[in-house]
Amino acid sequence: MTALLATILQDQPLQNATSPYMTNATIWHHMSDALNQSFYRVVTLLIAILPGLLAFFVALVLFTLIGMVVSAILRRALTWLRFDDRIAKMRGDANWTPSSTPIAIVARVSFWANVLLGLIIGVSAFDTSYATAAVLPISLLPYLTRSVGAILLLIAGNIVARFLARSVLIGAVNAQLQYARFLALGVKWMVLVLTAAMVLEHLEIGGAVVELAFGILFGGIVLTLALAVGLGSRDLVSRSLESRVERVGEHTAESAPSPAPHAESIQHF
Amino acid sequence: MATAHSLPVTAEPTTTGGARLLILLAAMPDEHLQEVYAQLGQVFSPSDVLIAAPETIAPSANGSLRVITAPQSRPSWVLTAADFANAHELAVAHSAEAVLLLGPEANTLQPSTLTALADAVLTAPNDLAVPGYDLSPRAGLVNSAILFPVTRALFATRPRYPLAVDMAFSARMAARMANAAQRFLRMNQGEAQLWPLNEAAVAGFTVTEVMAGPRKFAQPADPDLNKILPLLAGSLFADVEAKAAFWQRPRQAPPARAMQHQSQAADGASDTAAMMQAFRLAYTNLQEIWSLVLPPNALLGLKRLSLLEASDFRMPDNLWARIVYDFLLAWRLRTINRGHLLGALVPLYLAWVASHFHTTENGVTPEQHIEAVAAAFEAEKPYLVSRWRWPDRFNP
Numbered sequence: 001m002t003a004l005l006a007t008i009l010q011d012q013p014l015q016n017a018t019s020p021y022m023t024n025a026t027i028w029h030h031m032s033d034a035l036n037q038s039f040y041r042v043v044t045l046l047i048a049i050l051p052g053l054l055a056f057f058v059a060l061v062l063f064t065l066i067g068m069v070v071s072a073i074l075r076r077a078l079t080w081l082r083f084d085d086r087i088a089k090m091r092g093d094a095n096w097t098p099s100s101t102p103i104a105i106v107a108r109v110s111f112w113a114n115v116l117l118g119l120i121i122g123v124s125a126f127d128t129s130y131a132t133a134a135v136l137p138i139s140l141l142p143y144l145t146r147s148v149g150a151i152l153l154l155i156a157g158n159i160v161a162r163f164l165a166r167s168v169l170i171g172a173v174n175a176q177l178q179y180a181r182f183l184a185l186g187v188k189w190m191v192l193v194l195t196a197a198m199v200l201e202h203l204e205i206g207g208a209v210v211e212l213a214f215g216i217l218f219g220g221i222v223l224t225l226a227l228a229v230g231l232g233s234r235d236l237v238s239r240s241l242e243s244r245v246e247r248v249g250e251h252t253a254e255s256a257p258s259p260a261p262h263a264e265s266i267q268h269f
Numbered sequence: 270m271a272t273a274h275s276l277p278v279t280a281e282p283t284t285t286g287g288a289r290l291l292i293l294l295a296a297m298p299d300e301h302l303q304e305v306y307a308q309l310g311q312v313f314s315p316s317d318v319l320i321a322a323p324e325t326i327a328p329s330a331n332g333s334l335r336v337i338t339a340p341q342s343r344p345s346w347v348l349t350a351a352d353f354a355n356a357h358e359l360a361v362a363h364s365a366e367a368v369l370l371l372g373p374e375a376n377t378l379q380p381s382t383l384t385a386l387a388d389a390v391l392t393a394p395n396d397l398a399v400p401g402y403d404l405s406p407r408a409g410l411v412n413s414a415i416l417f418p419v420t421r422a423l424f425a426t427r428p429r430y431p432l433a434v435d436m437a438f439s440a441r442m443a444a445r446m447a448n449a450a451q452r453f454l455r456m457n458q459g460e461a462q463l464w465p466l467n468e469a470a471v472a473g474f475t476v477t478e479v480m481a482g483p484r485k486f487a488q489p490a491d492p493d494l495n496k497i498l499p500l501l502a503g504s505l506f507a508d509v510e511a512k513a514a515f516w517q518r519p520r521q522a523p524p525a526r527a528m529q530h531q532s533q534a535a536d537g538a539s540d541t542a543a544m545m546q547a548f549r550l551a552y553t554n555l556q557e558i559w560s561l562v563l564p565p566n567a568l569l570g571l572k573r574l575s576l577l578e579a580s581d582f583r584m585p586d587n588l589w590a591r592i593v594y595d596f597l598l599a600w601r602l603r604t605i606n607r608g609h610l611l612g613a614l615v616p617l618y619l620a621w622v623a624s625h626f627h628t629t630e631n632g633v634t635p636e637q638h639i640e641a642v643a644a645a646f647e648a649e650k651p652y653l654v655s656r657w658r659w660p661d662r663f664n665p
């Protein structure tokens with residue numbers, strides 16, 4: 001027993017004496033290892049992504065250059081063929097006339113089609129290189145690859161929303177509806193909500209929650225508009241119905257003498 | 270009773286089956302057609318004229334008139350591209366020296382107008398003769414507000430009614446109009462409107478106006494101002510755009526028209542209230558769209574107009590001229606969608622009509638006011654030319 005206690009008492013100071021040095025060395029070693037491993041992982045990740053990124057940019061730049069060349073060739077060829085004059089002869093003074101010449105439109109469309117093609121091919125290349133790199137996390141890329149379509153949807157939705165809102169606003173003002181602005185705003189937000197839902201679905205974000213939220217929002221807007229229009233134009237509808245009934249009455253009473261016109265009506269044409 | 274009018278003799282006799290004057294009638298009801306036949310039988314010698322009508326109905330009043338079937342064209346309230354193409358085709362086929370085109374409701378024209386139109390192109394060196402109708406103060410308001418002032422200011426033509434309803438023209442004018450019509454016919458747009466005065470001005474042809482009496486005008490099948498005004502204004506704007514190289518050159522303004530028509534002021538008090546209300550509603554809602562088209566000065570003018578009491582509601586003539594020119598520029602530059610642009614013009618036009626009625630209720634005859642409006646359009650033409658050439662220049 002005495003021997004055991006003596007051994008314990010002898011060992012303890014020894015341990016206390018060597019512990020600080022040993023612990024510091026181990027932590028530093030571990031930290032160094034961890035940092036090295038993290039750095040290695042980052043570099044590995046970067047190396048895994050880099051070919052994809054490089055492929056993306058190469059495809060984009062290459063197709064942009066191809067687009068420029070194709071556009072220039074088309075511009076020259078169509079100018080030589082007097083494409084503008086031919087289209088002008090065919091079109092006459094049609095109501096729809098774009099702001100640029102037909103040659104400029106064809107050249108521009110061909111250029112941007114090539115850029116879009118480069119973008120799609122670049123994203124596909126990035127996708128392929130990413131799929132082969134097993135070390136990469138699989139959460140980011142689907143959004144990247146679908147982002148092109150989502151951006152296009154968003155732009156188209158905004159354009160359509162603005163166009164429809166203006167159409168409704170002008171039509172409602174010319175129909176002398178007092179709530180014209182409200183109606184236009186409702187239409188605009190309906191299209192924007194629809195666009196947002198389509199974009200989110202395209203990106204596969206939210207799933208059923210988005211559908212549900214969209215249904216509630218869309219339904220709410222439609223109901224609000226229906227109530228607003230219904231309540232606001234109650235008098236208009238009743239007047240319209242009354243005049244219809246009166247017209248039917250006039251048609252049926254053929255023998256009745258027609259009232260003399262009391263005032264000359266305005267003829268705009 | 271009117272007697273048969275013998276057309277002046279020319280050096281070259283007409284060919285067999287031909288006629289010196291081809292009269293093309295627009296589609297109209299049978300009873301109207303018979304009335305027109307009766308009038309034509311009274312004023313023209315049957316050997317001189319050949320009548321072409323869409324539906325061949327034997328003239329009951331004067332059986333000696335020669336009537337042929339004209340190619341079918343879609344019934345319209347004004348003459349269309351198809352009518353002009355048909356007129357030229359028939360004129361060439363029958364070696365006619367001139368063509369008299371009569372629109373719907375031509376039975377309400379005075380017989381003297383028919384002979385005056387025919388004589389204007391057969392005896393005088395005119396290529397185009399158009400009637401100057403005795404318009405009611407409440408009729409032809411789009412014409413008075415936009416079509417006449419723009420045509421007169423830009424193309425330096427005098428006639429008061431540029432819309433193609435009735436007219437007589439020479440063979441070379443017929444060929445030019447047919448050429449203009451072909452562009453629309455190729456696109457299957459036979460019902461498109463043409464602007465004969467503009468065509469004649471660009472071609473350097475001689476134009477004359479024949480004073481006609483009152484006439485009843487056919488109205489569009491769907492007389493919705495919101496549809497027809499954009500259609501007419503769009504057609505005129507497109508024609509102005511196509512002929513920009515011509516009208517940008519300075520031209521001598523036509524001499525002031527003699528005031529033949531001194532019609533009384535229109536009693537439009539009940540209608541102006543609705544028009545002013547439409548304008549004020551548009552002012553509160555369409556500012557965003559108008560601000561894309563109109564410069565700040567015009568917007569300020571509209572703001573002042575919207576604040577005026579009903580009794581003081583007057584749109585200055587130069588403000589209206591600038592508004593129309595700014596819309597014409599926006600049409601050219603495609604600042605906004607063209608359908609939206611012309612839709613946004615409708616409330617401003619209604620404001621002009623209300624202002625016109627108010628002006629004419631205070632001692633100014635309608636014709637005097639319309640003449641003043643046309644003069645304002647002429648005075649503001651340099652503004653249009655300047656902005657047409659340099660649209661990005663600072664414009665207060």
